[in-house]
Amino acid sequence: MVYTANSSAVVCEDMQSEFPSVNQINHSVLLTGLLVALFCVVRFLYRKTRRNWTSVNIFIIGGGPIGLVAALLAVKSKRLRKLTVIESESRRDLVKREYQVCFDIENIAFLQTVGVEFDSIEGCRDKHGFYTRVGIFLDYCLTILENSEKKIRLLFETKFDKEIRKSLEKESCRTLVIVCDGKKGQSARFLGLDEFTEEVSCQTFGAMAGVERPHLREVPTQEIRAHNLNFDLSAYGPYSQDQNGTTGFSLKIFGNSKCRYMCLAIRKCDSPTLKALRTILDRSMMRNIFLKCFNTYKLKSEPGLSESFVLNHMKYSPRLFEVRYTQKCETVAYFDDCDMFVVVEGEAALSCNFHTGMDINQGIRGLHSLDQFITRVTWAESEQSISSALAYKMQHSTKLFSSLSRDGIQEFLFS
Structure with a gap:
């Protein structure tokens, strides 16, 4: 009986030595939790620091109203590293353009958020919007850009071609190209976007x-x-x-x-x-x-x-x-070999075969999502985040096209 009792004691002692105590378990759980929390904090700080310091080069093709409004949005973005605007005409020819444009009430409010002060622009106003000569508006936008403290290059009398495309591919950091060269422009084709278009009757x-x-x-x-x-x-x-x-x-x-x-x-x-x-x-x-x-x-x-x-x-x-309204089916793309995003705006993406005097507004509405798109482009790291950025811009373009083909003529003419 003594042997048996002594044997049981030995067995109990062996079992205690094989299993950790409650204090040891709590210590391990606490240590693991601290390590996980530390990892999460470090990852959060890393991502926050990276996002705060990550920037993008923006290259705009076209110095018309849509191109220069896109430039104003880019200058306001905290993600801008360097901005380049390329225009085939001279500055003098741009500001001499004579046709009149009308900004509707919605876009007046939008443009004011990027620094456009309509009280400082020669024109007139009524219930439909603000009217001015396009050359006056372009001169106003160029003056803002020229006085900006950001790093900006305005290249006049320069045509976008394959050589400039090659120089974009050699940029040292991520590049966003915004095509605003009108419905007759060929820049989107040079950049590799599909030329297929969709046409809808109004x-x-x-x-x-x-x-x-x-x-x-x-x-x-x-x-x-x-x-x-x-x-x-x-x-x-x-x-x-x-x-x-x-x-x-x-x-x-x-x-x-x-x-x-x-x-x-x-x-x-x-x-x-x-x-x-x-x-x-x-x-x-x-x-x-x-x-x-x-x-x-x-x-x-x-x-x-x-x-x-x-x-x-x-x-x-x-x-x-x-x-009829016509929309370019492929208006946004990403080329991973040179880390370059391309987006098409204005009449280069969507146009109408009927002039109403307020056609500039459909192009500006396309730019309403540009600021958020610049941020998404800058932060995108994985394939999923890149696809998400492309989908975000494409969905906005599709929604705009559907809205204009359904209600655009009603709003700009019949109402």
């Missing part, structure tokens, strides 16, 4: 007219809108005036006092006038419609148009055409 038909009066000054002028207009075409054949209740045309007169433009549009319907103006190619009919519309709805302070002046100086659509 279920609207319209015609355009323009006239230049050289003897007048380029004074910013408010736009004029008139709705539910019907025309009597009986003088041009068996086409009677539309009966009351039939959908009428909307007219818009815009542009500065020297260069005046008109757009005439109507939603898709069964109107006899719509059918006639779409199928009949009679220049005198469309010319007289624009002449009478202008003289009826023009500003009281401006002179009317005579038939002889219109005959020699008016350019116009000979008949109605279908209004």
